[in-house]
Amino acid sequence: MRTLFRKILVPIDGSDAALRAANYAKGVAEKFDSAVTLLHIIEHPGYLLTDTKDLPLNLIEDMDKNGEQVIAEALAIFADFAGRISTKLEYGHAGKKITELSKENGYSLIVMGRRGLSGVKQLLMGSVSNYVLHYSQCPTLIIKGEKQ
Ligand SMILES: Nc1ncnc2c1ncn2[C@@H]1O[C@H](COP(=O)(O)OP(=O)(O)OP(=O)(O)O)[C@@H](O)[C@H]1O
Ligand SMILES: [Mg+2]
Known part of the structure; x- marks a missing residue:
């Protein structure tokens, strides 16, 4: 039973809803002795272009910096998870990346x-959670109950 959720993927976007999900994931991980990965996808338009030089450099830098902050904020929740917490910063379509990586x-x-x-x-649901719920091939837990 303890190996049921060996690896948990927690996609985060800097929202309160995602932080609540991260806290929930922590509770599950404590019960099941899971390793947790915090994943943030940077969705700047550059990933659609073949040449990112077409984009203003400061826009890319700002989004990268924001991505690092998003990860750092959620990482603080897992301060006592040394050895079984990791982070990933990726570029692309958030829903697709989350689904691909999980597989x-x-x-x-x-x-x-x-x-x-x-x-x-x-x-009722955001487009990223909607996409992942439809296309992921592993159990997917959507944390509801946030303030409307
Ligand atoms: N760029 C991202 N990287 C990683 N996870 C994300 C990203 N965007 C959203 N998520 C995850 O998806 C959840 C739902 O967010 P979603 O973006 O679907 O809703 P929304 O922002 O309210 O609506 P929308 O973006 O469709 O206008 C977030 O709580 C987070 O867990
Ligand atoms: Mg969104």
Whole structure:
């Protein structure tokens, strides 16, 4: 039973919803002795271009810096997880990257927020959580219950 969730992937975007999901994932990881990876995808338009020189350099730098902050903030939750916490910063389409990585690297569980940073009130779920829930091939836990 303890090996049920050996590796947990926690996609984070800097939102409160994602931090709540990270805290939830921590509880699961403590129970199941899991290793946790915090993953942030930088979605700057450069990943669509063949030549990122077409993008203003300061935009790329700002997004990279923000990505590092997003990771650092969530990493603080796992301060006592030495040896079984890792982080990943990737570029691309968030939903696709999360789904691909979870498959390629054999994750046993994804834990993520229902909503994220943009939080369009009319929608029940954000586009990233919606995408991952549809296309992931491993158990996927969407943490609900955030303030509307
Ligand atoms: N760039 C990202 N990198 C990693 N995880 C992400 C990223 N964006 C969103 N997530 C994950 O997906 C969850 C839901 O966020 P999502 O982006 O789907 O909602 P939203 O921002 O409210 O809506 P939308 O972005 O579709 O307008 C977040 O709580 C987080 O766990
Ligand atoms: Mg979003």
